[in-house]
Amino acid sequence: MKAVLVRELSPDLSGVELAEIAQPAGEVLVRVRAASLNYPDLLMTQGTYQFKPEPPFVSGLEMAGEVVEAPADSGFVPGDRVRGGAKTGAFAEYVALPAAALRKVPEAMDFAHAAAMGAAYHTAYVALVEIGGLEAGQTVLVHGASGGVGLAACDLARAMGAKVIAATHREDKLERLRAVAQPDAAILNTGRFREQVGELTGGRLCDLVFDPVGGDVFDESTRCVTFGGKLLVVGFVAGRIPEIAVNIPLIKGFSVVGVRAGEYARRFPERGARIAQAIDQLASEGRITPYVERILPLAAWREAFEAMARGEIIGKLVLEP
Numbered sequence: 001m002k003a004v005l006v007r008e009l010s011p012d013l014s015g016v017e018l019a020e021i022a023q024p025a026g027e028v029l030v031r032v033r034a035a036s037l038n039y040p041d042l043l044m045t046q047g048t049y050q051f052k053p054e055p056p057f058v059s060g061l062e063m064a065g066e067v068v069e070a071p072a073d074s075g076f077v078p079g080d081r082v083r084g085g086a087k088t089g090a091f092a093e094y095v096a097l098p099a100a101a102l103r104k105v106p107e108a109m110d111f112a113h114a115a116a117m118g119a120a121y122h123t124a125y126v127a128l129v130e131i132g133g134l135e136a137g138q139t140v141l142v143h144g145a146s147g148g149v150g151l152a153a154c155d156l157a158r159a160m161g162a163k164v165i166a167a168t169h170r171e172d173k174l175e176r177l178r179a180v181a182q183p184d185a186a187i188l189n190t191g192r193f194r195e196q197v198g199e200l201t202g203g204r205l206c207d208l209v210f211d212p213v214g215g216d217v218f219d220e221s222t223r224c225v226t227f228g229g230k231l232l233v234v235g236f237v238a239g240r241i242p243e244i245a246v247n248i249p250l251i252k253g254f255s256v257v258g259v260r261a262g263e264y265a266r267r268f269p270e271r272g273a274r275i276a277q278a279i280d281q282l283a284s285e286g287r288i289t290p291y292v293e294r295i296l297p298l299a300a301w302r303e304a305f306e307a308m309a310r311g312e313i314i315g316k317l318v319l320e321p
Contacts, residue, residue: 026096
């Protein structure tokens with residue numbers, strides 16, 4: 001089968017290629033119809049993500065497709081439409097996964113949107129609902145809002161009845177972000193953006209700050225959290241891992257909470273299953289919908305990875321084998 005194979009770690013994708021490899025074997029064999037690109041996929045080709053698979057490995061966190069083979073006790077039969085994935089393996093024509101790593105695709109959802117649903121919305125749900133305790137009427141500041149995870153956080157927060165301030169560092173994305181995310185407000189998170197957040201909230205500031213960016217954005221976000229609020233640390237796309245003097249959250253009365261959504265589900269599998277059911281229910285009701293900006297063939301994997309590296313995508317980019 002064809003697969004995007006990482007033969008060597010490299011800063012410029014030079015160690016990655018579309019290769020012919022053996023079809024995998026495992027509990028449930030799935031014919032991949034669509035696979036969603038995530039930022040960790042790019043980082044893993046460089047060896048800069050916290051999970052560091054040893055090359056060679058097939059890239060790709062998540063996909064959607066059709067079951068080809070499944071054990072009788074797996075809960076799946078050939079022809080079932082499923083979504084899911086693991087830390088690697090999705091950018092291929094076939095993937096073999098344990099039954100626990102798969103879920104049936106909601107009837108009204110196509111493969112591209114099903115592939116884009118998993119990691120982004122799981123991360124957003126764990127951060128905002130499970131850890132953040134999001135309630136209707138609260139205000140959420142979402143950084144990196146034009147990315148797949150950030151856009152999912154905007155979508156989910158809006159579905160839960162929250163007021164959403166979507167933030168990006170790129171002025172050229174603001175209008176598209178407003179149209180796609182449909183937030184209550186969209187701002188640039190460069191420089192001293194606390195004043196603008198204060199104006200938008202009538203001085204109350206934000207109950208939750210969703211931060212997958214880190215660096216200077218985190219530093220300024222400590223000034224944007226209301227008393228009793230939470231600053232949710234999701235990642236460090238900016239590159240710099242920030243530090244905070246603990247007297248700041250003490251005096252201002254907010255919490256800084258780390259979010260490892262995948263690890264959360266692994267440590268608490270019952271909660272993970274409940275989260276997946278909640279996301280499926282919201283999707284089935286039409287309350288949340290992943291935004292897929294671009295669909296490319298698997299052979300155009302390099303174009304997809306480079307577009308992500310340049311930060312030009314809003315929402316999700318999907319590869320189709």
